[in-house]
Amino acid sequence: MEKELRLMKGNEAVAEAAIRAGADGYFGYPITPQSEILEYLMEANPEETTGMIVLQAESEVAAINMVYGGAGCGKKVLTSSSSPGISLKQEGISYIAGAELPCLIVNVVRGGPGLGTIQPAQSDYFQSVKGGGHGDYKMIVLAPASVQEMADFVDLGFELAFKYRTPVMMLSDGAIGQMMEKVYLSPQKKRMTTFPDWATTGKKATRPRNIITSLDLESNGQEIFIQKLQDKYNLIKEQEVRYQEFQTEDAEYLLVAYGTSARVCQKSVQIARAQGLRVGLLRPITLFPFPSKRINELADHLKGILSVEMSAGQMVEDVLLSVNGKVPVRHYGRNGGIITTPEEVVENLKSIFIEA
Amino acid sequence: MFEIAGIREIVKPENLAYRKSDLLTENVMSYCPGCGHGTVHRILAEVIDELGLQSDTIGVSPVGCSVLMYNYIDVDIQQAAHGRAPAVATAIKRLLPEKFVFTYQGDGDLAAIGTAETIHACNRGENILMLFINNGIYGMTGGQMAPTTLVGMKSSTSPAGRIAKTMGSPLKMTDIVATLPGTYYVTRQSVHTPANVRKTKKAIRKAVQYQKLDRGTCFIEIVSNCPSGWKMTPVQSNKWMEETMFPVYPLGDLKTPEE
Numbered sequence A: 001m002e003k004e005l006r007l008m009k010g011n012e013a014v015a016e017a018a019i020r021a022g023a024d025g026y027f028g029y030p031i032t033p034q035s036e037i038l039e040y041l042m043e044a045n046p047e048e049t050t051g052m053i054v055l056q057a058e059s060e061v062a063a064i065n066m067v068y069g070g071a072g073c074g075k076k077v078l079t080s081s082s083s084p085g086i087s088l089k090q091e092g093i094s095y096i097a098g099a100e101l102p103c104l105i106v107n108v109v110r111g112g113p114g115l116g117t118i119q120p121a122q123s124d125y126f127q128s129v130k131g132g133g134h135g136d137y138k139m140i141v142l143a144p145a146s147v148q149e150m151a152d153f154v155d156l157g158f159e160l161a162f163k164y165r166t167p168v169m170m171l172s173d174g175a176i177g178q179m180m181e182k183v184y185l186s187p188q189k190k191r192m193t194t195f196p197d198w199a200t201t202g203k204k205a206t207r208p209r210n211i212i213t214s215l216d217l218e219s220n221g222q223e224i225f226i227q228k229l230q231d232k233y234n235l236i237k238e239q240e241v242r243y244q245e246f247q248t249e250d251a252e253y254l255l256v257a258y259g260t261s262a263r264v265c266q267k268s269v270q271i272a273r274a275q276g277l278r279v280g281l282l283r284p285i286t287l288f289p290f291p292s293k294r295i296n297e298l299a300d301h302l303k304g305i306l307s308v309e310m311s312a313g314q315m316v317e318d319v320l321l322s323v324n325g326k327v328p329v330r331h332y333g334r335n336g337g338i339i340t341t342p343e344e345v346v347e348n349l350k351s352i353f354i355e356a
Numbered sequence B: 001m002f003e004i005a006g007i008r009e010i011v012k013p014e015n016l017a018y019r020k021s022d023l024l025t026e027n028v029m030s031y032c033p034g035c036g037h038g039t040v041h042r043i044l045a046e047v048i049d050e051l052g053l054q055s056d057t058i059g060v061s062p063v064g065c066s067v068l069m070y071n072y073i074d075v076d077i078q079q080a081a082h083g084r085a086p087a088v089a090t091a092i093k094r095l096l097p098e099k100f101v102f103t104y105q106g107d108g109d110l111a112a113i114g115t116a117e118t119i120h121a122c123n124r125g126e127n128i129l130m131l132f133i134n135n136g137i138y139g140m141t142g143g144q145m146a147p148t149t150l151v152g153m154k155s156s157t158s159p160a161g162r163i164a165k166t167m168g169s170p171l172k173m174t175d176i177v178a179t180l181p182g183t184y185y186v187t188r189q190s191v192h193t194p195a196n197v198r199k200t201k202k203a204i205r206k207a208v209q210y211q212k213l214d215r216g217t218c219f220i221e222i223v224s225n226c227p228s229g230w231k232m233t234p235v236q237s238n239k240w241m242e243e244t245m246f247p248v249y250p251l252g253d254l255k256t257p258e259e
């Protein structure tokens, strides 16, 4: 079937893609800049068409625990929020990781800490990639850079979530969530009719009861389980790294940026090249697993790396770890909802690495 | 899990006056002697068994002494984060509307940290059964004050007794949810005597059957004991419960369907 072309906001694209992916349930709570996801779904009322349940929860805490309940039944479920709401979800995300449940969590990031601003930011990188909630867990983190990717990563997110029985986060930001672009939407998928054998669907005589839990009071059992989780994360690191490169073949300087910053940096590469500077861009698509190996390889032929983020410098730590001292790595970023300009990036690249 | 050594040799079939429901596992329960949790588990398992609902039941266990409910009742169970069982159960029931879904929660879980989830699940009229075990204390963490702790009652965090002015008064969640249009059947029971056990079992059976009607939340509070947290023998605790808890939490129906 052919894809359908539409002009949509990133948030709307997530909502429509969720219906088309055959999702069974969405549980959310309003917060700017992502409320369109819940609004779109309420308006679309997919319960009438695909049977997908859409529920406005009393809080983000309730919403993520609804996701836990739905995922525990083996259903395709998702939630979305923005930074303060995602903070509230952290205990639930930790439980979901600990119970090895698949689900999709969309974070349309705004600036912080605290109530911060409703403008776009990338300051939830640490929270998403380094844990966020308590305990030794990770989740796969996908970073869309376009409305198209916000739609596409719904399907990809569910696929990875079920493949590895793990929560997947789509780490977007207020700019991509709010802007309108053309988007090709996949045809409607049918909702699942068979469910994983671990799901709580009612105990049949043919199987032992299914239990969804993250509890193990025995230290030995708990240690074995944590090790099993780490094995899974290592497998994900081997198999699921995704990134995109622009003009890195002959680059002397590399920009590393994801999401909105990557769009800006693509333009920066053109501007720098027009000035005779050999600059390339690596855009991580997965933030966990991080494209460390590739960045390390590229570093062999580089004079410097600039990590560009709408934050005070978070991803830069992973870039530093990736190159392990091979080349200088610096951070450039704007905060508080300000999106850096392509020219600013080039100016900073020059002043940091060339004029210095 | 372990089994009491030689139990099968001691209890001969011809001496059996009563046997446990097949839906109770062989695992030895971790509850303290005389604790009400075990009794509620038993009658809940019996009702599910008697109504033939094992394959149609999904339970949600809380954080609290009954966190390990899934080791004792042989149905599919999800273990929820502290206080969040009603949210977890909401999604289960919405996504599997044909199933019987229940939560099992203590008073710390349901009436303190999970107050919002409790009230909103009831207010949406989620078609689930909420079993609320009110023992007036945090059992699992070692006897701290709960929102349901009586005024003057001692706990490890109200060592001189609960003072209403600074610590609040007993929170009557059952009375609160009974006022919500979303609830269909709200009752307060106990399991400290055989007669009360029978009454509570009847209430649970009713609630399970009401769920098929899709009319709203069924909410059963069971005023219960915590001999360990209260620092009493089981017998003392039951007596104290009758004399001191029941006046504050009177037994009986708060809301019954108009049939």
Ligand SMILES: Cc1ncc(C[n+]2csc(CCOP(=O)(O)OP(=O)(O)O)c2C)c(N)n1
Residues within 6 Å of the ligand: B063, B064, B065, B066, B082, B105, B106, B107, B108, B109, B110, B133, B135, B137, B138, B139, B140, B141, B146, B226
């Ligand atoms: C978020 C969080 N806070 C606190 C705890 C610690 N905790 C475990 S059980 C419990 C109270 C349980 O009391 P109650 O719900 O009354 O159940 P009971 O043990 O008396 O049956 C607390 C505070 C926890 N596990 N999670």
Ligand code: SF4
Residues within 6 Å of the ligand: B030, B031, B032, B035, B036, B037, B065, B135, B139, B140, B225, B226, B227, B228, B229
């Ligand atoms: S601590 Fe209290 S509630 Fe917990 S099992 Fe013991 S008696 Fe029961």
